[in-house]
Amino acid sequence: MSVGMEAAWCWVGDHVGFCGTIKNSASDFVVTEIDTCGRLVSDIRADGALESCPINYRSHPTPSKRLKKWENSPESDDEQTSIDKSEDSTVVGSKISQTASFGLSEPAINSPPAETGGRTVEMLLGSSIAASLEQFAISAKEGQPTKGESEVTFSLGTFQEKSQRAAVHLAVRKRFPFLKTVTSSTEIRVRLDPQYTELCQLVSEKEADGFFRFLDSKDRTFKFSFQPDGNKEHRKAVHHFVSRYFGKLLETKSFLEQVNGRQGDAVITVRFRDKIISGRKRTDECQALYTAFTLCKVNMETLDAVACLASELGVVPSDFSYAGIKDKKAVTSQTMVVKDVTINRLKAIQSSIQNKDLKIYNLRPATRHLQIGQLKGNHFSIIIRNVSKCLEDDPEASLTERVFDAIEKIKEKGFVNYYGPQRFGLGQNVQTDQIGLALLKQNLVKALHLFFTPEEGNDAVNKAKRHFIHTEDAKATLALMPEYKTRERLVLRALNRYGNGHEGCTRAWLSLPHNMRILYIHSYCSKIWNEAASFRLKTYGMNVVEGDLVSCDRLEQDDSSQNNHVHVVTAKDVESSTYSIDQVVLPMPGYSVRYPCNKLSSWYQEALVQDGLEMSRFRIPALQLNVPGCYRALLARPHELVYRWLGGEEVLCAKEDFAIGESKLLPKTGGALSLSFSLNSSSYATVCLREIMKCSV
Structure with a gap:
């Protein structure tokens, strides 16, 4: 998040606050997901079903790794699989299909x-x-x-x-x-x-x-093969032709021909894509198998953890689903569901992934994928170190009183429900909202150059990014990019195969899973929401005013709640104090939301015009992205807040009711403060801490 954006944020409480540091280490910031039933996911038993409906846990054949790679491989054309043309049939995955040589040796099959x-x-x-x-x-x-x-x-x-x-x-x-x-x-x-x-x-x-x-x-049971071709550039042109005109219906792959046991030229094989139901993932003829588990990761992004698990299991990242993205510099636990992977296969990788700061446990059958936002919230256990008064604070003031006042005010009034810095890429030269804006304007080439903009430093990742920006040589950059940079490598493989033009950039973005692509769009919309929240509070304060939008059913607003009922506050509502500030919601931009009927309406319009989105329909067909928008509560509150001091020179607390929980001892100066609380889904602990401490964290 930019300094300017953060400086424009508003406070809710009028307390002074205090100083301290968070995330000195990953163990200082522990996040545990709370499922829709209100349970900590770390407490779910291995035999506890994630869904309340009956589970039909049938035995299914394990999908072939070769089939998965055929379906999803963004590899360059020269990474191919050998096939023996001396036989009359070709094995694709676990299914034997006749080679459909339409118009070559036969006029047509069927x-x-x-x-x-x-x-x-x-x-x-x-x-x-x-x-x-x-x-x-x-x-x-x-x-x-x-x-x-x-x-x-x-x-x-x-x-x-x-x-x-x-x-x-x-x-x-x-x-x-x-x-x-x-x-x-x-x-x-x-x-x-x-x-x-x-x-x-x-x-x-x-x-x-x-x-x-x-x-x-x-006929989806057959495939078509072009004649063997030893010219890689010519094969690329054929791949591009099929992708450009029939990419949603067909998929292509080159295989090395084997003639009498000897390797021949490559053959481009075409087949129909598996059908997609309701925009979701590919489905097999038989009922899919789903396995749920709890994932604990340390100091790792959620998407990188998914990529690591996918690599270990020989599947693709899109086979995994989860309710939300968790902090990177933290110890986090969350539920995940993986498709077509048995419990035994997950058990087989438990020991190997521990060396990568990953742990999976509570393995259990599930009935379907998880949806983004399918959780009640998150529980946080946080240690704030080097706690002290602010430099400009009254030297006679008590640190004990400062901490006490801050905690009480946050419990009483809550905090502005801003999206936290991690939503935008904290400290980066190019933040994710800038990439999201370029994507919304459908400037895919610019978005890709922003994606590869290097940071300060001379580490391997930045060296690779600089090389791409200077040369646009995707193949050489791919050789320089570390293996763990999953997103960058997916994009580079696609660029190497399809080129750096508009089509190549489109294919490069499409090589990323949908959850990755949409994150950039959501980041931009989150930035607009943050700025709208500041404008709303500076203009109208903590009062409910005519034209505000309120959530009538008091449902918690998050990124998944696109259809919650909202009501436009009338003058009569204001006069009778029908609604409270806790019910006020602001829209995230999208094609299906309504905007407040007061000064905020023109503010949203001007903000989008300023960013060149006055004509945006918040749909990007080329990237298969639609942004309907949603509503988000203006204020949020922590639940079950518990706090105590750790270490340091301690004295008996003057206020008996100060510490709720384990300790009533406070240090005279310094020390570390332990906080434990829960937040509803899509609310950020770092934003809550910022309100408590009245400083950037």
């Missing part, structure tokens, strides 16, 4: 031969129109019209029934794979398919015919 397709066209269109279509097709194909002439079309007539139109589309495409059928109202017209023409510039006409017959077959 598709009628060309003459049968012709009779079907004649039956549907009549002999006269079918003959005219045949003549048009020959003329269009032989003429190979230029771009300006490619819009020449031929009408097949009108068809009132949708089923009729579908049959015509299918029959014409089967008979003439190089033609494109287009419906306008009830009329169907055909023209030369520009994508077919473009593919014919890369491969033979026979291969192009086979590819489009395979595409139109929509």
